[in-house]
Amino acid sequence: MPSQVTNYQCPTCTGPLHFSSETGRLECDYCGASFDTAEIEKLYKDKDAAAAGAKEAADEKAARAAKAGEAWDTSGLDSEWGSDAAGMREYNCPSCGAQLICDETTAATSCPYCGNPTIVPGQFGGTLRPDFVLPFKMDKEAAVAALKNHYKGKLFLPGSFKANNHIEEIRGIYVPFWLFDGSADADVNFKASRSYKHREGDYEVTTTEHYDVFRSGSLSFERIPVDASTKMPDNHMDSIEPYDYGELKDFSTAYLPGYMADKYDVSAQQSAERADLRAEESIVGCLRDTVLGYDSCLESGRDVRLHRGKVRYALLPVWMLNTKWEGKDYLFAMNGQTGKLVGDLPVSKAKFWGTFGGIFAPLAALAAYLYFFVW
């Protein structure tokens, strides 16, 4: 029985850890794992050190870029909430450290990330006011239906997962995103070739013509999204893209009732690296698509110049669905606007090998028949 609340998360399942006075160890109520206190403290110390290092590197890079006039423009970001601040509430989760905001009419009962029921009200403030908000279009029922649909046709899904799977929590969250505008110029070199075959006597002769190919071009981007919350898995957020920005609204607290909103805890500078990378790959990919008429084309060099523009802050709607199966957490995320749901599913070993055997056995029998009686 837990006797003391701590702020540590289980390294195995991210559930809250409790110190047990009976065992003298930190125990997870969700997956049952137990850890030595010193072990967890060291783990957190290392994580903090790594996070601090990453932040320092990002800040340094941003500073260099700013000095060179190549930094993202965050000048439009506004921390002034005005009269809206009066109607906002802030909560902190002592378990996972999440900082959540909502309007005063929303009943904040538990942490949408870790499920901890003891979130603590705090003093609202110290956060940027979002530029945009994309209102929820999908409701909770749609999320449940999407999850059921997600299970369909999954041959290897364990039967017990589907049968015993009770969604533990379905939470609608406005997830903070940085939206990056900008453009890119690039010079890209490729090595390309095309081949012809013909026959000369007993030989097949392959003649390959080699070319150096160069492409230079430019491309503009609008609102490349990078999620600004460490609580939200980046890959899940990438996978539920895209959002239809045509429905973006200027931020208003009127869209918040009934939903929690996460406060960003990754700065625009820290997120910029991901936006840069995605922009760079896109300009190179577009130029690569113009190299036509060859059998092979390999990039041999690139010079990409990013013209970083405005950074906006937006809250985008996400439905989070959590479940546990055999002691392991499974997280599903649904785009609250389009209804696109993602989440990795467990694989039944029995079904995997059963299917393997079901394919292999008749094929082997057929091959044996052909081997002995036909060929």
Added chain:
Amino acid sequence: MKNKFVTAVMVFALIFALCVPAAAVSAEDILGTYEAVSCFIDGAEYKCEGEYIRLDSEGTGSYYYVDREYPIEWEFDGTNFRFTDPDGFVFNGTCENGVIHGILSGKDEEELTYELSVASAPPAETRNNVGGGKQYVYDDYGLLNEDEAAALSAAAEEVSKKYNCGIYMAVVADYQDSGCLSLYEYGQNYYFDHGMGMGGEENGQLLILSMAERDYWLVAHGSIAHAAFTDYGKERLAEYFLDDFGDDDWYDGFADYVEKCGVFLEKSASGEPVDVDSESSGGGGTKFEWTSFLMIVIGFPVLIAFGVCFGIKRGMRSVFRAGEADEYVKPGSFNVDRSWDRYTHTTETRVKIENKSSSGSGGGGTTVNSGGFSGSGGKF
């Protein structure tokens, strides 16, 4: 009256004079062996040593050319003589006073003159070649000692005569000295140049080794050889001697070759030549191909089953990191400012196309080239 008697005697004498010569030279009268004494092609004279016509009995006989015997069918009407052989050669001429003269039509037209030989049969050297090559082992490289060569020759002769299909062995230093592009081509020339083969179809199989490249080739000719030594059969046959040759155990390798040729010829004679079908149905009795069996019966099904299962398993994942931002490109904003494609160079690769006879095909039978040969070879 006396005048009538004289007239009658003269008439009978005239009739006798006219009739007796024709009646005197019949087909039986010209039996014997005729040796070529002159040969002209397009007016130019050529040597004609070793060419004979032997007329054994009315209508049948043999024609000898370069130590080989060809059965012929011949006709004689008292003056005109004609023979044909199974290869389509036709001789038209006359036979008078022990001399056969005429034109042999085949690849070329040869004007030949044969004279009745004092002896009634071809020379002993030629007679020994009747029914096949006079030699079975041609060791130009000196791999075998005299006893070994004699033993192999005796064994090969026994098999050859039993199945009317010559079994030959040859070792050369370097076939490339001949200018031939392949040992297969060289082996075909070697086969003919050394008068190999038995019977009208020159049935036989030559195992030739070229020591410089350590290449071997099995070269077969004639329907008996093609039936017994199929493409697949040649590969199986090679397995019996390649291990010995790999150890430089030449005599045992050749001995195995001769012995297994006898086995293959026996199987062919009994209607079950060593071929793909006989192997797959277990009728061949030679090595079972575990590698291909495992590959086909186990390997491919395993690969397909794993491919399908991993494809389904991949479908269980839907969370991936985004690598690009294509969804957020401003419509119409992409421009290509400069571009060029510059040719730099050309490379060429050549891959030899393995034909059925040298690589072993999935189907059975024997691949025979336009020269009437089939072959299979490789390294030893």
